[in-house]
Amino acid sequence: MLKEKKLPYLILFFIVLLRIICFRNKEILLLTGILILFSTLFWWVKLNSFPNDYQENQAVSISLVPDTIKVDGAVLSFEGKLGIKKDPVLITYILKNEKEKNFIENNKKTLIITGKVELAELSGNRNLNGFDYSKYLENKGHFKRYNLNEIIRIKSYDNKWYQIFGKLKEWRRACFIHNKNHFEELTQSYLNSLIFGFQNNGPGNYQKTWRDLGVAHLFSLSGMHIYFFLFIFDYLLLRCAMTKENLFKWNLLFTFFVMIMTGLGPGMVRAGLQHITKQLNRKYECKLSNLDCWSIALFINSLFDPYVLLTVGGQLTYYMTFLIIMLNPIIKKIKQPFLKFLSFNIILSTLSLPLIWYHFYEWNFLSFFMNLVLGSFILCLLMPILLISFLLSFVFRGYHFLFVERFLILFQKIGNTLNDIDFSHQVVGKLPLTLLVILIVSQLLILREFEKNHFKISLKFCFLSSVTLLMPFYKYMNPSGIIAFVDIGQGDAIFLQLPHHKGNYLLDTGGRLDFKVEDWQKRSDKRGADYTLIPFLKSRGVKKIDTVFISHAHEDHFGDLDRVSDAFNIKSLYFGEGTANQVNFKKMLNYQGLDRANKKIIKTNNSWSKEGVSLKCLFPDKKGDGQNNDSLVMMLTIKNKKFLLTGDLEKEGEQQLMANPEIDLKADVLKAGHHGSKTSTHPEFLERVAPELVTISCGLNNRYNHPSEETIENLDNHGIPYYETDEQGMIYFTWNKYKKNISSVKTIK
Numbered sequence: 001m002l003k004e005k006k007l008p009y010l011i012l013f014f015i016v017l018l019r020i021i022c023f024r025n026k027e028i029l030l031l032t033g034i035l036i037l038f039s040t041l042f043w044w045v046k047l048n049s050f051p052n053d054y055q056e057n058q059a060v061s062i063s064l065v066p067d068t069i070k071v072d073g074a075v076l077s078f079e080g081k082l083g084i085k086k087d088p089v090l091i092t093y094i095l096k097n098e099k100e101k102n103f104i105e106n107n108k109k110t111l112i113i114t115g116k117v118e119l120a121e122l123s124g125n126r127n128l129n130g131f132d133y134s135k136y137l138e139n140k141g142h143f144k145r146y147n148l149n150e151i152i153r154i155k156s157y158d159n160k161w162y163q164i165f166g167k168l169k170e171w172r173r174a175c176f177i178h179n180k181n182h183f184e185e186l187t188q189s190y191l192n193s194l195i196f197g198f199q200n201n202g203p204g205n206y207q208k209t210w211r212d213l214g215v216a217h218l219f220s221l222s223g224m225h226i227y228f229f230l231f232i233f234d235y236l237l238l239r240c241a242m243t244k245e246n247l248f249k250w251n252l253l254f255t256f257f258v259m260i261m262t263g264l265g266p267g268m269v270r271a272g273l274q275h276i277t278k279q280l281n282r283k284y285e286c287k288l289s290n291l292d293c294w295s296i297a298l299f300i301n302s303l304f305d306p307y308v309l310l311t312v313g314g315q316l317t318y319y320m321t322f323l324i325i326m327l328n329p330i331i332k333k334i335k336q337p338f339l340k341f342l343s344f345n346i347i348l349s350t351l352s353l354p355l356i357w358y359h360f361y362e363w364n365f366l367s368f369f370m371n372l373v374l375g376s377f378i379l380c381l382l383m384p385i386l387l388i389s390f391l392l393s394f395v396f397r398g399y400h401f402l403f404v405e406r407f408l409i410l411f412q413k414i415g416n417t418l419n420d421i422d423f424s425h426q427v428v429g430k431l432p433l434t435l436l437v438i439l440i441v442s443q444l445l446i447l448r449e450f451e452k453n454h455f456k457i458s459l460k461f462c463f464l465s466s467v468t469l470l471m472p473f474y475k476y477m478n479p480s481g482i483i484a485f486v487d488i489g490q491g492d493a494i495f496l497q498l499p500h501h502k503g504n505y506l507l508d509t510g511g512r513l514d515f516k517v518e519d520w521q522k523r524s525d526k527r528g529a530d531y532t533l534i535p536f537l538k539s540r541g542v543k544k545i546d547t548v549f550i551s552h553a554h555e556d557h558f559g560d561l562d563r564v565s566d567a568f569n570i571k572s573l574y575f576g577e578g579t580a581n582q583v584n585f586k587k588m589l590n591y592q593g594l595d596r597a598n599k600k601i602i603k604t605n606n607s608w609s610k611e612g613v614s615l616k617c618l619f620p621d622k623k624g625d626g627q628n629n630d631s632l633v634m635m636l637t638i639k640n641k642k643f644l645l646t647g648d649l650e651k652e653g654e655q656q657l658m659a660n661p662e663i664d665l666k667a668d669v670l671k672a673g674h675h676g677s678k679t680s681t682h683p684e685f686l687e688r689v690a691p692e693l694v695t696i697s698c699g700l701n702n703r704y705n706h707p708s709e710e711t712i713e714n715l716d717n718h719g720i721p722y723y724e725t726d727e728q729g730m731i732y733f734t735w736n737k738y739k740k741n742i743s744s745v746k747t748i749k
Contacts, residue, residue: 511559
C-alpha cells in the first residue's frame with residue numbers, strides 16, 4: 001500500500017540528494033545527514049502506526065474529536081482515536097433517534113464512547129479517473145474506517161489545562177455550533193469556511209459556484225487569510241503599547257492558535273510554518289532566502305504529515321507559493337504598480353493551469369479576472385464583515401445580521417450569473433501525466449533561466465503559455481473512442497464517446513430510489529452521479545452531451561438526469577412513449593436544466609450513424625407503461641463488435657423481442673437486463689443472442705443481491721464469461737479511429 005505512495009518522495013529525495021552531493025559543501029552535507037536521520041525516524045514511526053484490527057462487534061473505547069463531527073440525516077461520521085493505542089480512524093454511526101441526533105449536533109466536548117465496532121470495507125477507485133475514497137482517507141492519515149454498530153456508554157472528557165490542542169478543538173466546535181444558532185444559512189457557511197476552515201458545510205451551490213469559476217482556492221484558508229488574522233492581532237497589541245520583543249513571542253503563539261482554530265488544512269499549515277520560519281529568520285539573522293523558508297516549511301510539514309504532497313490541497317498550496325517566490329524577482333522589474341499587479345496575477349494563473357486541469361478537468365476564462373478582483377474583495381471587505389459579525393453576535397442577537405445574509409445572497413447571485421456565461425467555461429479533460437510533467441518541468445526551467453537572457457526566456461515563456469492555453473483543444477486530437485458501462489452503484493449508465501471528441505452519448509444516468517424516512521433522517525441532496533458519472537465525463541473532456549437516452553421510467557435509470565443537466569449542456573433527450581406518460585418522469589422533464597434540450601419520443605427502428613458507429617432502437621414496438629418490460633433495447637455497432645443494450649428488460653420483454661423474426665439479436669456483448677436479476681437473461685434469450693461476453697451493472701453490496709444465482713448459473717451453463725460492475729468496477733472498451741478492431745474488454749479492478 002505504501003510503495004506507490006512513497007515513490008514521488010523517493011524520486012524527489014534522490015534528485016535533491018544528488019544535487020547536494022554535487023555541491024560538495026561539508027556544512028550542507030552534514031545538515032543533510034542530520035535531516036535524513038530525523039526523516040527516517042519519522043517515517044519509521046509512521047510505518048508502524050497503522051491501526052490494529054479489531055474483531056467484529058468487539059467493545060472498544062473511542063475518543064471523539066469534536067470539531068470533526070458531521071451529521072447528515074441519520075448518518076454520523078467523525079474522526080476518533082481508537083483503542084489503547086489511540087489509532088486515528090474514521091468512524092461512521094447510524095443514529096437511532098432524533099434525541100440522539102440533537103445531542104450529537106449540539107455537543108461541544110470531547111467524548112469517550114464505548115461501543116462495538118466492525119471494520120468497514122473501503123471502496124477504491126471504481127471508474128476511470130474516479131474518486132478513490134480509500135486513497136482519500138489514507139492521505140488524511142485514516143488508513144481504516146470503522147462502523148460503530150452499538151453504543152454502550154458515552155461520557156464527556158474534560159481536557160486538562162495543559163491539553164491545549166484538545167481545548168482548541170472544543171473551542172472550534174463551539175464556534176461552529178454558535179454560528180449555526182445565531183446566523184442565517186449562507187452567513188454561517190461563509191463564516192465557517194473563511195474564518196474557521198470548515199469545508200462542505202452549507203448550501204451546495206455556495207462552494208460549487210466559486211469552484212466552477214476557478215477561484216475556490218480563495219475560499220480555502222491559506223497565506224492570504226493567516227496574514228489577515230496576524231495583521232489585526234499585531235495591530236491591536238502594538239496599540240496596547242506592547243514591545244516588539246514581546247510581540248514576536250505572542251505572534252508565534254498566535255500563529256499556532258490560528259492554525260489549529262482553522263482546522264490545520266494544508267494551506268493554513270504551510271502558511272503558518274512559512275511565517276514562523278520567516279519570523280525566526282528575521283529575528284536571529286539566519287540569512288535564509290524565501291525559498292529556504294518555503295523548503296523548511298515543506299520539510300517540517302512532511303515530517304508530521306508524510307502524505308501532504310499526495311493531496312490536491314498540499315500540491316496546490318506548495319506549488320503556487322513556490323511559483324510566487326520564483327516570480328517575485330521577475331515582477332519587481334516592472335515599475336508601474338498596476339501593471340506589476342496585473343502581470344503577476346496573469347502569469348501565476350497561467351502557470352497554475354496544468355496542475356488545476358490535471359485534478360479538476362475544467363477551467364473558466366473568467367478566473368483571470370476573478371483572481372484579480374476577488375482576492376482583494378475577500379481580504380478587504382468580506383472577511384472583516386464576517387469577523388465583526390461573529391464578534392458582535394456574542395453581544396447582539398437578531399435582526400441586524402440579516403443585512404449580512406442579504407449582502408451574501410447578492411454576492412452569491414453575482415457569482416451564479418458569471419457562472420452561467422457558457423462560453424467562458426472550458427472542460428479540458430484529464431491531462432496525461434507525462435504531459436503534466438513536461439509542462440511543469442518546462443515552467444521551472446524557464447523561471448530558473450529568466451535572469452540570464454531576459455528576451456529569449458520571455459519568448460520561451462510566451463511559447464509555453466500559448467501551448468498551455470491550447471490544452472483545452474487537446475481532446476480534439478485524441479483518435480480514441482470509448483464505450484463504458486459506468487459503475488454508478490445500483491443503476492445503469494452507459495457512455496459512448498466518438499474519436500476526436502465528435503460525439504458524446506449517454507444511455508441512462510443512474511439515480512437513487514428514495515425510501516420514505518422521517519424528517520430528521522433526511523440526508524443532504526448528494527447524489528451518486530456527483531462522485532461517479534459526472535467526474536468521469538469531465539475527465540473525458542465532456543462539456544455537452546449530444547444525446548441522452550432514457551431506457552424507462554425507473555429512478556435508478558433517470559434519477560440523476562437533473563444533476564447531469566446541471567453539469568452538461570444536453571442537446572437531445574430521447575425516451576419511450578410509455579416512459580413519457582409516467583408521473584415521476586414528467587416531473588423530471590419540467591426541470592429547469594432541461595429547458596434547452598430537444599425532447600423526443602423514440603420509435604422502433606430509429607437509428608443514428610456517425611464516424612463508423614451506429615445505434616438502432618429495436619424495442620418496444622408499441623406504447624407501454626414505462627416499466628421494466630417497456631425498456632428501450634438498443635443495438636450498438638462499433639467496428640467489428642455489436643453491443644445489445646437491454647435496460648431492465650425481463651423475461652416477458654425478452655420473449656416479445658424474440659417473437660419478431662425480423663430482428664437480428666446476434667451480438668458480441670450483451671448488457672444483462674435488470675442488473676442480472678433472476679427475472680431476466682433467460683437461457684432461450686442467451687441462445688438467441690449468443691454473446692461472447694455479458695456485462696452486468698449492479699451496485700456493490702446491493703440490497704437486492706444482484707446479480708442472482710440463477711442468472712450466474714445460466715451464464716456458466718452456456719460458457720459465457722461475465723463482468724460485474726460491483727466486482728470489477730467500470731467495464732469498458734476502447735477503439736482507435738485508424739485501427740481495424742475494437743479492444744478487448746477492460747475493467748478498473
